Amino acid sequence: MRPFTFTKVRNSAVAVKEISEKEEAKFIAGGTNLLDLMKFDVMIPKNIIDITGIALNYIKNLEDGGLRLGALVTNSDTAYHKEVENRYPLLSHAILAGASPQLRNKATDAGNLLQRTRCYYFYDPATPCNKREPGSGCSAIHGYNRWHAIFGASEKCIATHPSDMCVALAALEAKVNVTGPNGERNIPFEDFHRLPGDHPEKDTNLSKDEIITSIDLPANGFAENFSYIKNRDRASYSFALVSIAVGLEMKGNKIKEARIVLGGVAHKPWRNKEAEAFLNNKEANRENFEAVADVIVREAKGYEYNKFKIELARRSVVRALMQAAKIEE
Amino acid sequence: MIEKPHRPNQAAEAAFSIQKHKIILTINEVEQEIKVDAWTTVLDLLREHLHLTGTKKGCDHGQCGACTVLMDGTRINSCLTLAVMHDGAEITTVEGLAKGEQLHPVQEAFIEQDAFQCGYCTPGQICSAIGLINEGKAKTPEDIRDLMSGNICRCGAYNNILKVVQEALERERS
Structure with a gap:
């Protein structure tokens, strides 16, 4: 160093x-x-x-029924916190699907949001990479791109965001509270991370002089009907090829509200609200879930080595919805 | 054209290096005052400065778990944290587990179960297993495999390591 x-x-x-x-x-x-x-x-x-001396290591209930996660709470303490386990099991499951116990014991919640891509060209200073060195080119587009994005990529960058936790936070519609020179503001989770576009060097919409102070979870944790599935090369301690967070609000066998967010497939957690809306007031069954999955993968674009992710994503959507709806076949 | 990463010149490096930081650490129950460069990891402090070479450097990137130590009772990768950030902390390494000639039960179990071959990952495996037991989250063999997955064993002694942890957990419960 x-x-x-x-x-x-x-x-x-x-x-x-x-x-x-x-x-x-x-x-x-x-x-x-x-x-x-x-x-x-x-x-x-x-x-x-x-910043570890700042008093941001707390989890507390919010007046609106939500839960506030201090920026410095470790991923382990968050995943195993009683309120998180009971009210936001989707978040707990997603966190525990990521990294190793040793890393989760150190990694903080805000740090999880700010982790960089694990694109192997980004990690190798000997190769061109627009995220690491703007204007140098993308080695992945015509390189070995098995881990890379199938949604929302640009000609400048096809890297993916590696977090599991963030996939769940996107599904829960969390808010990120930040402090900067001009005071405090909160950023809806879907606006926190960016698509690469012309500026892949920017992962998030956080300004350089801002600090994350906490993350707010809304009251609805989808604790009754949820699923987090992580597809990867080995059963543990590996980044997602395709992961998926699903939360359903159900009445009988009818879906009132659906949240479907994919991880490992884009520069940010990938959510398709049009597809979610398709499920409103529909029966929870395989036919409807297959239809939604088709809508989601319609805009997918594969590269030489990652085309398999499109079918993997489609099947993952169906399986996660079936699990969340507790339908056994 | 890629620009070479910025490298401070020697004068700048000299200026940096005089700013050593004084910290107090309790390592294996011995309190020590230590002066460190800000960029010294806990792993390098243990091995290179304090000559506690039981803790191993495998990948130096948090992927292998060979450097696992207990920091205030919690298992972490010592390669991915700066010593200067741990003023006042208690660190237990593999050297601090035995009481005199009496090995820690998890160390004993590693020998009984033949849970290592080359032994390079073993100090990290042992500290990680103790951390896992402290955490109290593993219930099934599947849980143990998942919660020990931060420790790689390239000799493939996993089945016997699993037995060690299973036995240790059963002993804890009884």
């Missing part, structure tokens, strides 16, 4: 001031992704600001 200056801050206001004033500065909390990238020379910050 290359040398850097190290500062520890005790509150968000000072954190914002420090990051605004320092050149090429980065916050560190869990550090499990940042240090990994620094060792590979993918990220070379000159100044590191330790």
